[in-house]
Amino acid sequence: MSSIKDLSKDTLIYGVGTVLQRIIGFVLLPFYTRALVPAQYGVLDTLATLTFFLSTIFGLGLAGATSRYFFIAEGEDEKRKLLYTSATIRLISYSIPALFLIIFSSDISVILFNSDKYSSVIIATAFLIYLSSQEEIQSQIFRFYREPIKYTVVTILRAIIYPGSGILLVVVLQWGVLGATLTSLITSIITLTFAYLYFTRKKYIRQFSWLWAKKMLKFGFPLIFTSMLGWINNASNRFFILHYQDLSQIGLYSIGNTFSQPILLVNMALTMGFGVLLMSLYSEEKAEDKPQTKTFLIKIWDTYLAIAISVAALISIFSFDIIKFITTPAYLGGILALPFLIFSQILQMSAQITGNGMTLKEQSKPYFWILLVAAGTGFGLNFYFVPNFGFVGAAITTIISNAIYFILSYYWSQKVFYIKRSFIKPATYFLIGLSIAIFFPFYELKLGVHISYLIKTVVLILVLTLPFIFKFVDYNQIINLFNSVKQKIKG
Numbered sequence: 001m002s003s004i005k006d007l008s009k010d011t012l013i014y015g016v017g018t019v020l021q022r023i024i025g026f027v028l029l030p031f032y033t034r035a036l037v038p039a040q041y042g043v044l045d046t047l048a049t050l051t052f053f054l055s056t057i058f059g060l061g062l063a064g065a066t067s068r069y070f071f072i073a074e075g076e077d078e079k080r081k082l083l084y085t086s087a088t089i090r091l092i093s094y095s096i097p098a099l100f101l102i103i104f105s106s107d108i109s110v111i112l113f114n115s116d117k118y119s120s121v122i123i124a125t126a127f128l129i130y131l132s133s134q135e136e137i138q139s140q141i142f143r144f145y146r147e148p149i150k151y152t153v154v155t156i157l158r159a160i161i162y163p164g165s166g167i168l169l170v171v172v173l174q175w176g177v178l179g180a181t182l183t184s185l186i187t188s189i190i191t192l193t194f195a196y197l198y199f200t201r202k203k204y205i206r207q208f209s210w211l212w213a214k215k216m217l218k219f220g221f222p223l224i225f226t227s228m229l230g231w232i233n234n235a236s237n238r239f240f241i242l243h244y245q246d247l248s249q250i251g252l253y254s255i256g257n258t259f260s261q262p263i264l265l266v267n268m269a270l271t272m273g274f275g276v277l278l279m280s281l282y283s284e285e286k287a288e289d290k291p292q293t294k295t296f297l298i299k300i301w302d303t304y305l306a307i308a309i310s311v312a313a314l315i316s317i318f319s320f321d322i323i324k325f326i327t328t329p330a331y332l333g334g335i336l337a338l339p340f341l342i343f344s345q346i347l348q349m350s351a352q353i354t355g356n357g358m359t360l361k362e363q364s365k366p367y368f369w370i371l372l373v374a375a376g377t378g379f380g381l382n383f384y385f386v387p388n389f390g391f392v393g394a395a396i397t398t399i400i401s402n403a404i405y406f407i408l409s410y411y412w413s414q415k416v417f418y419i420k421r422s423f424i425k426p427a428t429y430f431l432i433g434l435s436i437a438i439f440f441p442f443y444e445l446k447l448g449v450h451i452s453y454l455i456k457t458v459v460l461i462l463v464l465t466l467p468f469i470f471k472f473v474d475y476n477q478i479i480n481l482f483n484s485v486k487q488k489i490k491g
Contacts, residue, residue, distance in 0.1 A: 026326070028166045029258065032180065033327040035170050038251030041331075043177050045254035046112060046247070047125050049238045054097040055132055056227040061220025062086050062093075063136055068219055069212065070144050071279070080205040083141060085212045087204070090133035101126035113247070124181040131188045138192065141200045154195045162187045226368050233375035233401050234344075237394035240386040253391035256337030259323060262311050263342050267349040270304065282360050293360070294419045301353045305426055306467035308349070309433040312342045313463040316437030317456050320444040335445060337395035339437035344395075346430070347402040355409030357417025366412050374405035425470050436463060 033041070066086045073079045101108065105119040105126070112118075142151040165186050169179030241250050282293045315322070319335040327334075358366050378401025385393030410423070436459060444450055467473045 026258075026261075027163045028170075030326050031167055031171045033255075033331050035174065036176065036180070037248075038255075038330055039247040040177050040251070041254050042242075042247030042250030043113060043118060043121070044180055045250050045257075046238055046242060047121065047181070049235045050112075051125060051129050051132070052235055053228075053231050054101075054129055055094075056231050057224060058093045058097050059133070059136070059224075059227070060089065060093055060217060061223030061227065062090055062216055063140065063220075064223045065216035065220035066137065066140060067144075069215060070140075073212075077205055079144075080203055081207050081209045082212045082216075083137065084204040084206055085209045086216060087134065087137050088208055089213060089216070090137060091130075094130050094133040098126040098130040101129070112242070118177065121178050121181050124178065124185050128181070128185050128188060131185070131192060134192055134196075135188060138195050138200045141203050145203065147199065150199050154191055154198070157194055158187055158191045161190055222368070226371055229368070229371040229375040233371065233378050233405065234348075234398065236379060237382050237386065237397060240382040241391055241394055244387045245390050249391040252331065252334040253337050253394060255323065255327065255331045255334030256391070256395065257341050259315060259319065259334070259338055260342035260345060262315060263308055263345045263349075266304070266308055266311065267345060270300075270349065271352070278356060278360075290360075290417075297353065297356060297419060298421050301350065301421075301426070302472040304349065304353060305346070305429060306472045308346045309429065310464055310467070312339075312346060313433050313437055314460055315342060317440045317460055317463075319441045320450070321453075332445065335441040336392045338441060339434065340392075340395035340399040343430070343434045343437065344399040344402045347399070347406040350426075351402075351406040351409040354406075355413045357413030357415075357419070358409075361416045367409075370405060370408040370412060373408060374401045377401050377404055426472075429466055429470050429472070432466065433463065 036044075066082070069082055070079055073082050102123050105122040106116040108122050109116045109118040139151070142148070142154075162183060166180065166183040169175045169183050173179060175182070238250055238253070241253060278293070278296070281296060282290060285292050316339045319338050320332070323332055323335050355367075378397045381397040381400060382394065385397050387393075389396065440451065440456070440459075
């Protein structure tokens with residue numbers, strides 16, 4: 001199927017870009033964890049969570065609105081006018097939280113960290129928030145115009161600047177949390193400027209359109225509440241940890257989250273190519289029942305689960321050894337949160353893949369109610385789990401809320417766009433993988449008994465056979481997929 005091949009190509013190339021972005025974080029991790037104590041790591045994670053929250057509100061839902069109307073706008077001039085309008089609104093909107101953080105930096109530092117010593121870090125964070133408005137739309141432009149190669153070039157530049165700046169400011173000059181924040185700021189300024197001059201400036205017509213502004217704001221406004229629920233569902237637990245525990249626990253949670261990034265890489269790469277191809281296939285298919293679209297969705301989910309759960313098992317089984325080697329003993333406890341966080345991301349992506357029936361049938365309202373139930377459940381559970389189980393409790397509430405989100409999305413989507421497929425097999429496969437992932441870090445850290453590499457390798461091999469046992473993939477399918485990707489790249 002050509003759509004599968006196109007998705008494979010785009011996912012692979014976007015994957016290279018996203019892998020590079022995350023790899024540079026891992027390159028700095030051994031340096032940062034030796035230069036920063038867990039509490040300082042906790043400061044960085046708290047400010048990242050705050051940035052996410054403010055961007056959610058002041059983003060005005062423009063990311064979704066821009067995606068919606070870009071493909072509706074007729075003619076290249078209208079598309080470019082729409083993009084310029086979206087970028088302008090974001091610059092104005094994001095200036096509000098940025099100015100607020102700058103003016104009240106000392107007060108915010110005291111409220112969050114019981115000290116005003118992080119006021120300069122908060123000011124630097126304000127500028128990062130402002131720049132993030134343009135990073136978001138530039139990323140969209142690369143996606144809209146199907147330019148994964150150019151996107152990867154920009155990412156390579158980031159991969160060069162970020163680690164060099166980080167080592168200089170955090171390790172050599174020992175500027176601590178401020179150095180880490182300035183590293184992100186410097187990298188954003190340089191890469192944004194390069195991306196604009198290199199490609200995205202050609203995609204703007206510098207003419208503000210009130211017509212497109214009204215349409216995008218009207219469409220995007222309801223999305224603010226959905227995005228806020230997403231933040232509550234996946235990020236608000238940091239503030240529970242900060243309130244009931246301390247910054248060190250946030251640092252451990254952050255380490256667990258950092259080492260779950262390989263799954264996020266898979267998710268990001270798939271997302272960047274998946275949506276456009278799905279909508280194109282659905283629109284072009286003439287059959288009312290859309291059999292090709294349904295087959296496409298079945299194959300994508302099966303293949304995704306096979307890859308994601310295999311990677312998750314690999315990381316979790318060897319988590320004690322990996323984190324001990326890369327970081328310091330002070331961060332080792334983070335492995336207890338890792339399995340829950342990494343499988344939470346699998347549930348998130350699974351909800352996106354299997355819940356697409358609502359998107360295809362233009363039913364966006366159910367997403368709000370589904371997310372409201374999931375986020376409300378997770379938020380409420382935090383009041384029990386975080387005080388009693390600390391950062392591990394926060395990770396547990398995350399996977400519970402994402403499981404609820406996935407199940408509701410799956411069944412609601414099936415009601416409006418029924419696809420005949422098994423639910424029991426994927427659920428069983430997921431639970432087996434999760435159980436194995438939880439066992440190894442808890443057994444090794446809590447009991448202090450190191451499991452031999454031979455046993456770990458044998459268990460991993462058994463996990464790798466599960467996709468074939470459950471018939472999610474077969475050997476010939478894998479060979480054909482790699483050959484098609486190889487031919488596309490050469491072509």
